[in-house]
Amino acid sequence: METCQDDLLQQLRKLSRSEQEAKMKVEEREAQIQELQDTITELHQEMSLKDQDKLGQLQQLVRLETRVKELTQESSAQTIAQLRDEARDSAGSNSVLHRDLDVQEQRLWELQRELQEKQQELWRGHDRLQQLGTELQNTTRNAQELQGQVEKLSAELSSIQRGSEEEQETQRKFRELQAELSATRARLSDCQDGKQEAQKRADDQIQQLQEE
Incomplete structure (x- = not known):
């Protein structure tokens, strides 16, 4: 009987250690899950900021393209060609037209330079x-x-929790068995006391019969 009790106590200690290990593993997994959830939240926030940045870049590109078109229209070579024709046809106003032509050529050069700068900015x-776009794809893949x-x-945590519940059920059954064992011992002790008392009465009766 003592051997049975020792076995039950060893099982109880084993279950207690298993339960502690399961709890520690659950806490560790919960910490990992929380860390991952925080990382995903940060990634979503970063993606949102990059989306806003991308929208601003697109708007800037639209403005730049519009400006390039305006500059292209302003720098039309037809104006200079017309001034050159007028300069050749009108000798009296030749000097004035040449000055206008120089001004227009200077303006065209400035516009062309500005156009090149805007085009470079557009390419950038x-x-x-x-x-x-590449960063967004990489971030999305990492988030997935x-x-x-x-x-x-989460699946591992659910499995661990189910295992912990099974261990708790086993521990509950062990406590019930331990209580039943204690009750059986109590009944056995009562039976032994009754047996000793009956044996004593029998011995007394035998002694009385022998004396008679």
């Missing part, structure tokens, strides 16, 4: 937009991978 905007890890950890 396109490059930046492509870079943002993290979400998969979270789902996997």
Whole structure:
């Protein structure tokens, strides 16, 4: 009987250790899940900011393209050609037309330079937009991978919790068995006391019979 009790106590200690290990593992998994959820939240916030940045880049590109068209229209070569024709046809006003022509040529040169600068800025905007698109794709892929890890950890956590519930049920049954064992011992002790008392009465009766 003592061996049975020792076995039950060993099982109880084993269950207690298993329960503690399960709780520690659950806490560790919960911490990992919380860390991943925080990371995903940060990624979503970063993606939102990059979306806003991308929208601003697109708006800037539209403005630049509009400005390029305006500059192209302003720098039309027809104006200079017309001034050159007028300069050749009108000798009396030749000097005035030449001055106007010089002014228009200077203006055209400035507009062309500004156009080149705007075009370079436009290309930089396109490059930046492509870079943002690549970053957004990478971030989205990372977020999906993290979400998969979270789902996997959640499944593991559910499995651990189910195992913990089974261990608790086993521990409850053990306590019931231990209580039943204690009750059986009490009944056994009562039976032994009754047996000793009956044996004593029998011995007394035998002694009385022998004396008679």
